[in-house]
Amino acid sequence: MAGCADTPPDGAAPPAGGSPTRRRLFALLGGLPMLGVQAARGERYRPGAAYVGPGANPMPQLFAELQALLGRHDVALAACDRVEAALLAEVGYPRVRLPRGADGTPRYAADAATIAETVPPGRRRDRLRWVLRCRQRRWDAAACRTGFTSAQVDEAALDGAVLDASDALLTTPAWTRQAVVLKLLVLLTTQEPGPSACETSPWRELRLILLDLRGLATTDQAVR
Numbered sequence: 001m002a003g004c005a006d007t008p009p010d011g012a013a014p015p016a017g018g019s020p021t022r023r024r025l026f027a028l029l030g031g032l033p034m035l036g037v038q039a040a041r042g043e044r045y046r047p048g049a050a051y052v053g054p055g056a057n058p059m060p061q062l063f064a065e066l067q068a069l070l071g072r073h074d075v076a077l078a079a080c081d082r083v084e085a086a087l088l089a090e091v092g093y094p095r096v097r098l099p100r101g102a103d104g105t106p107r108y109a110a111d112a113a114t115i116a117e118t119v120p121p122g123r124r125r126d127r128l129r130w131v132l133r134c135r136q137r138r139w140d141a142a143a144c145r146t147g148f149t150s151a152q153v154d155e156a157a158l159d160g161a162v163l164d165a166s167d168a169l170l171t172t173p174a175w176t177r178q179a180v181v182l183k184l185l186v187l188l189t190t191q192e193p194g195p196s197a198c199e200t201s202p203w204r205e206l207r208l209i210l211l212d213l214r215g216l217a218t219t220d221q222a223v224r
Contacts, residue, residue, distance in 0.1 A: 019077050021162070022070045025189040028210070059179040062169040066186065069162045076155040083148040091142045094135040096128050166190045177213060184210045 098107040098118050109115045112129050119125040143149045166186050174180045188206060197203045 019074055021189055022074055025070065028185050028188060057175055058172055059182050062172060063182050066165040066169060069158065069165050073158040073162055076158050080151045080155050083146055083151050087142055087146055087148050091138055094139040096132045177216060181213050
């Protein structure tokens with residue numbers, strides 16, 4: 001059976017870095033025969049080009065556009081991580097230390113609700129809320145000044161664009177077996193909850209179907 005989530009079916013290590021969605025896509029691609037991979041990677045796709053004419057298959061272009069968006073999303077995530085790391089070094093994460101638990105372990109709160117659940121009403125709770133508000137205001141100001149807020153907006157916009165592109169591909173009729181493979185790849189890449197889900201229904205069955213199609217594609221290639 002195909003490997004779970006970010007582990008390639010052949011057991012190779014997944015590519016380092018990048019978003020979990022992009023790593024999962026490359027892991028799934030790694031288990032396909034070359035015939036499917038070539039079509040999936042959209043090697044004939046040129047930015048701005050359109051597949052026109054009777055009998056044209058739109059799936060490679062749609063998949064190439066999705067891959068391009070995933071690449072841009074990786075860049076946006078990396079930018080967010082860099083700015084956030086600098087921000088944390090400068091002002092620290094906006095949270096307050098709570099009274100220790102029964103086992104003596106340190107506890108923290110990053111929102112007023114957690115403080116209210118943990119600390120009884122009184123001066124101590126009020127002070128913790130005030131300190132948290134001050135730290136949140138300082139974080140928000142620094143986030144705007146360093147560009148972290150705008151970086152988050154850019155990342156969220158690209159994440160939405162990835163979902164839109166995947167929806168466009170999934171709702172496009174498949175004309176060939178390879179197109180069905182691409183649809184399954186996109187479905188598993190964008191919708192499978194995570195590593196723990198690949199052995200549960202319906203993700204296990206979808207991966208088995210992908211394996212079936214992979215075997216058929218390999219047979220077709222051998223016949224040719």
